[in-house]
Structure formats: structure tokens, C-alpha cells
Amino acid sequence: MASSKNCFLTLSIVILLVGCANAQLSPNFYATTCPTLGVIVRNTMREAINRELRIGASILRLFFHDCFVNGCDGSILLDDTATFTGEKNAFPNRNSVRGFEVIDTIKTRVEAFCNATVSCADILALAARDGTNLLGGPTWQVPLGRRDALTASQSAANANLPAPTLNLAALISSFSAQGLSARDMVALSGSHSIGFAQCSSFRTRLNNDTNINPTFAANRRGVCPASGGDTNLASLDVQTPNRFDNNYYTNLITQRGLLHSDQELFNNGSQDSLVRSYSRNIAAFRNDFAAAMVRMGNISPLTGSNGEIRRNCRNQEETNEEDTEDLNALLMSWSHRQTDSDNNESNGSPLPLSSASIDDKFISNMEEEEEMAFELLHQMKNTLPSYGLKLNAENLLLDFFREKTKSGISKKMAGSFDER
Numbered sequence: 001m002a003s004s005k006n007c008f009l010t011l012s013i014v015i016l017l018v019g020c021a022n023a024q025l026s027p028n029f030y031a032t033t034c035p036t037l038g039v040i041v042r043n044t045m046r047e048a049i050n051r052e053l054r055i056g057a058s059i060l061r062l063f064f065h066d067c068f069v070n071g072c073d074g075s076i077l078l079d080d081t082a083t084f085t086g087e088k089n090a091f092p093n094r095n096s097v098r099g100f101e102v103i104d105t106i107k108t109r110v111e112a113f114c115n116a117t118v119s120c121a122d123i124l125a126l127a128a129r130d131g132t133n134l135l136g137g138p139t140w141q142v143p144l145g146r147r148d149a150l151t152a153s154q155s156a157a158n159a160n161l162p163a164p165t166l167n168l169a170a171l172i173s174s175f176s177a178q179g180l181s182a183r184d185m186v187a188l189s190g191s192h193s194i195g196f197a198q199c200s201s202f203r204t205r206l207n208n209d210t211n212i213n214p215t216f217a218a219n220r221r222g223v224c225p226a227s228g229g230d231t232n233l234a235s236l237d238v239q240t241p242n243r244f245d246n247n248y249y250t251n252l253i254t255q256r257g258l259l260h261s262d263q264e265l266f267n268n269g270s271q272d273s274l275v276r277s278y279s280r281n282i283a284a285f286r287n288d289f290a291a292a293m294v295r296m297g298n299i300s301p302l303t304g305s306n307g308e309i310r311r312n313c314r315n316q317e318e319t320n321e322e323d324t325e326d327l328n329a330l331l332m333s334w335s336h337r338q339t340d341s342d343n344n345e346s347n348g349s350p351l352p353l354s355s356a357s358i359d360d361k362f363i364s365n366m367e368e369e370e371e372m373a374f375e376l377l378h379q380m381k382n383t384l385p386s387y388g389l390k391l392n393a394e395n396l397l398l399d400f401f402r403e404k405t406k407s408g409i410s411k412k413m414a415g416s417f418d419e420r
Contacts, residue, residue: 025143025301029122034114041106041123045130048102053242056131057195058099063128064191064296065097066121068178069157071300073149074121076157077103077313084316090157095231096198100314103127107313120313121146125297132293135194137244140290143297147307150316164201164259168269171261178299180292186265186274187288188296192236193248197258199224199232205260211267213255220258234258249279 030037048055066076069087076093077100078086087093103124110118122144133139162174175185203224206217216238223234235241236258237248249266252275257263266275278285308317 024303025145025298027141027143029144030114030118034110034117036113037110037118038126040109040113041126042130042134044102044106044109045127046134048105049131049134053135054196055099055102056135056244057191058097059102059124059131060128060191061195062097062099062103063124064188065093065157065161066124067296067299068160068162070149070153071302072121072125072146072297073300073302073307074119074124074146074310074313075149075152077120077124078149078152078316079314084151085154086152087154087157090154090161092161092163093157099127103313107311111311116309116311118309119146119148119307120310121148121301123313129293132191132194132244135242135244137193138286138290140294143294145301145303147302147304148310148313149302149307162261164197164261165204166261166264168264168267168271171264178296180295182271183274183288184292184295186271186278187285187292189262189265190246190248190278190285190289192259192262193240193244193246194242195236196233196241197236198230199234200230202234202258202260203230205258205263209260209263211255211263212257216256236262246278246282246285249275249285253279 045056045059048059062076063072065087066072066074069075076087076097078084078088080086080089088097103120106123106127107118107120110123122142125142125144125146129140129142160174160177162171166174171185172182175182175188180188202220203226205212206220206224207226220234223229223232238251238256238258239247248262251257252263252266255263257266265271278288310317
């Protein structure tokens, strides 16, 4: 019954791998598989902000525009090709969203340390947090474990991203559709404490709205004439455009909101009291903003075996379907490895994963189990990385032997793992 024992061991290891792949978001998701991730992201963001202060706001907006279109899945990072239409040229994004080169740099550096391990979606989430914090904003624990989308939707981007012309009711509805409250919406709008907007997004407000400070409007018309200059920039926060603070809310109270949608938050409506509160209490704003960012980051993430891990954030992995078939064939071949006597007992049928269990009685022959584990490990390591499901198989196997054998892992096996 030795190979039955082997089969149970193999299936147990497979279950461990699958369980890891199906884990939910956690700040510690890469603690063992990519422990340098946080340092790489923060250092790269610091370099980028030192070159251009505006880039922190750009990355924050990039994350927002990713999450509001079918969830936080890195779909906004995909380039258009001759056969694929992404989200970059959707109306709210065209010639507007930016910061892709910074994400590319982070991804390249992360790949050098942790190949095919960290998703572009998670990199974007971390970069948004660090960019905000480096400009004076709060920090927060970012739940990780997202996977990258296999596709994108320009139509969803056009439909889901809130326009700068929306009124308060439409803004609340837009955020509610993503599972976010009106309070979340007001807090997240505080991201307009940093960054700039193009003239085309606020020209109508300057010339048509009546709830606007006349001096402020006249000043902004110098940047944004009645015609032309569509891409001219003006700071969203007239006081401290490169410092994340609560002056944005003070501006709204004095009718100095740059966008129509900004001023709608304070216009004799249901959110006036919250705007006043944030303008007076920066700690409350910072706490609510951080909590709302976590909630936004949890919008429909791809986890487990869904999606992929891109090596290049701009491109879909080309071999996803073929490699998935290879892995499935590998696991099936292992589940069929039985002796002739075992075949007579089981009629050649693979053991179902749902019935497999880990039990000490299946590990009486350590030498034999080690050889099988190494063979499985080699085949999995050669297959999983090719489509982004690279898991820490070594650690899983080590933990398996440590926890499920009385004698603990043998010196031979530990030494062999070190060599690998």
C-alpha cells in the first residue's frame, strides 16, 4: 500500500497549495513569499515623489479608477492592442490618468526579488497608500492577495467612474453601487486635497455655477479660458495642493471647490455637516479616509485561482490557458500513481480531493515520502510560475513534514531544501 500512502501525501500537499491560493486578502499575504515588497514600493514611491510631487495624487487617482471598474484588479494598467481594448482610453481616463511608468518601475524591481509572485493590483494598492502618506496623509494596513484581471472593460469605465459634473444624489448613488457609503464618498473626496484637474473638467463650473466664490472663479479663468486650453491644469486645493490635509473641506465651505462635484458636498445638502466636521477635525478626516481606502480596496478582488499574476502590468499573460491545462494534467497524473494492487482496489479512479486527509499513518516511510515530495516539488515549480501561481512550495512541504511527523523533518530533506 506504499503508493496509496504516496497518493494521500500528494493530495494533502495539493490541498495545502490550493488552500494557499484561495486565501482571502491579508496584510501579511506576502510575508514569506516576498518580504521585501513593502520596502521596494515605498522607496520607489519616494523617488517618484521627489522627482514630481504631483505623482502621489496621480497614483491615488489611478487606484480609484481601477477599483471602480469591476473591482481592484489592475485592469486599468493593461495597454490597448490590435486585438484588445482596455480602459486607458475610456472617456474619464483618456489623456488624464497617469503614473503607469511608476507602477512599471515598482513591478520590475519586485520581479527581481519575487518573480511571478506579487500582482500588479496589489502593487497599485500599496503605491496609492505610500504616495498619500509621503505627502503628509495617513497610512493604513493594505489587505493583500489580489490577482490581476485577465481582461478590462472600456464600457464599464465609461459607465462607472463618477463624472465631475455629478450632483450630490448621483455621487451618493455612484459610490453606493460600489458598496461605499455617503460618508465614505465624502472622506474619499478628500483625496482632492492633492493633485490637479484639467480645464475641461471645471470650465462649465467657472462659467455657469452660482455657488462659487467670484474671486476664486476669476483667478481660475486665467488658467481655464472659455474656449481652448482644455488640458491646462489647476490645483484642486487652492491652499496646499501638494500637502495632504483637510484644507479641501475648508475650501468647500468658502465655495472654492474646483469641480462641480466637489462643491456639491457642501451646497445645503445632506453632507454639509460632515464637511464642516472634517474641516475642523483633521484627525477624524484622516481616520475616515484610511478606513474608506481599505473598503474601496476590497471592492471585488480576484483571489485564489481567479485571474493571474502578470509579469508586465501592461500585458496579459499569453500562456494562461495552456499552462493551467498542464497543471491540471500534472495533478491528475499524481493522483493516479498507484501500484497494481491499488489499481485493482480503486479500479484506476483518482482519489477525490475532497476525501483526502493528512494523517500520520501515511508517513511511516520517510525516505520514500521525501523522494516523492521532491519529484512533485520539481514538477510544480516548473509549472506554477509560468502562469503566475508561484507558491512557496518549499515552505509548505517543510511545514507539512514538521507538523505531521513525530520525528520531524530529516536532516537529508532539510539539507536538500537548502541546496535548492
